[in-house]
Amino acid sequence: MEIIEKKVIRVGIADLKFAKDPDNLRTSGLGSCVGVVVYDLGKKIAGMAHVMLPDSSLSKSTDFNQHKYADTSIPLLVDQLLACGARKFALKAKLAGGAQMFSFNSNNDTLRIGKRNEEAVKQQLQQYGIPIMAEDVGGNKGRTIEFVLETGMLKIRTVNLGETEI
């Protein structure tokens, strides 16, 4: 019997990581941030981005971390997947996060940041013609997600509601 050791590759905040089967990808504590996984299940290859903000035009500095913004992170994610041998027609996506953690009486737009992150990620995926197979977005709870490359399932854990799979 061959024993295959499974590694879980951790994706940080404003980060982007790739994995091949049998490794899994995990990002922890998504609030208003959105975790998006793009994968080619046939080739058993996937990339996960932890996006913090919707658009790089928000950046107040020029040498920003490209993984922080949806409009810069997702092109990197797709390009690198393709460079690693993923097939464009086979790419699929799942996403989670985009919660509104705080309820605040303020006209400040930062409140809707979760929703805006979700919309920005979806817009990017649409531009690449990548279908969204499943999503768990919105609400007011933090989420930890883990993508299992073997099955293509995304495990989602919250503090009080336990674990689900999409």
Next chain:
Amino acid sequence: MSFIESLSEYQLDALKEVGNIGSGNAATALSSLLNRKVDMKVPAVRIVGFDEMMDLVGGPDTLIVSVFLRIEGQAPGNMFFVLAPDEAESFVQEMTGIKSFSMQEPNMDEIGLSALQECGNILAGSYLSALSDFIQILLQPSVPQLHIDMAAAILTQGLIELSQASDYAIIIETIINEQDSDSAPIKGHFFLLPDPESFSKIFERLGVPE
């Protein structure tokens, strides 16, 4: 290089000094509330990346208790007071005398939660008013919000403004010590996250060169 990375030791020391003044006020407020001697210290002010910030409170999906305040006025920003659930629990038990208060139950005692929120409010408020007096800038805290959830989920929400300009945050570590008590000291963390444009105002008033 972003502005936070370029802060000097001197500037950090200035922030630490402000922290010690603020926590002195906070300790006094807490002493009268708990009716016992309370001691607070600010051992360090540090600059950390976002992932490191989550690790400081136990990891990104660690359950934390946080009191969040939006700072409004001339130098707007966000502020968190963060406690581990068991520390928050013993804090509430001391404060209210409700020995059965538990963070584990889904329906937590309303009075306990309210006490916790008030405690965060007093600590953060005392800190802010010391800072405000010291630098002669008007800072008004919003009504505090209490959250119990994963660390990264809560804290990143307070990083939205800051993260548009930097990948680093300023952490003012705070330790709360209760004297005449057998229990271990409660270790809390203050996270002061001024909006990017507030930094220069604060340091200008502190009289430290940028």
